[in-house]
Amino acid sequence: MILILADIFIGLVAVLHFGFMVIETFLWQTNFAKRRFGMTSDVAAITANLAKNQGIYNLFLTAGLIFAQFFRSHDDYKAITLFFLGCVIVAGIAGAASVTKRIFFIQSVPAILAAAFLILA
Numbered sequence: 001m002i003l004i005l006a007d008i009f010i011g012l013v014a015v016l017h018f019g020f021m022v023i024e025t026f027l028w029q030t031n032f033a034k035r036r037f038g039m040t041s042d043v044a045a046i047t048a049n050l051a052k053n054q055g056i057y058n059l060f061l062t063a064g065l066i067f068a069q070f071f072r073s074h075d076d077y078k079a080i081t082l083f084f085l086g087c088v089i090v091a092g093i094a095g096a097a098s099v100t101k102r103i104f105f106i107q108s109v110p111a112i113l114a115a116a117f118l119i120l121a
Helices: 002-026 032-039 041-069 077-098 101-119
Strands: none
Touching: 002 041, 002 077, 032 041, 032 077, 041 077, 041 101, 077 101
16 A cells, blocks of 8 residues: 555656646746746746756656656665655755745655655555
8 A cells, every 4th residue: 555655656746747847848938837937928038948947857857757667676666766756855945945935845745755655665
């Protein structure tokens, strides 16, 4: 049961970061993103390249968590998965410290839960 919870939270973290990538890379200057992040069109245009770069990092986090699934039957599975979950946790802490504390709860908390369940499994 604990491994199922770990799998659910690992999947959630991967899906969240894929969604972040889509917004930051492809939808940054849309009305949806501008409303969601409280940006004017000018701010969205000025920060679009930064957002694309950030989106690629989120894609790497997603890819890492998916990559780890190829090692489920190996002894290294937990270590690989925990590494990428750790990257997500650190990114969420950095985002909370530099942008808004909400980022910690949206990004780090699901990854912390996934890591905890994985360790306990």
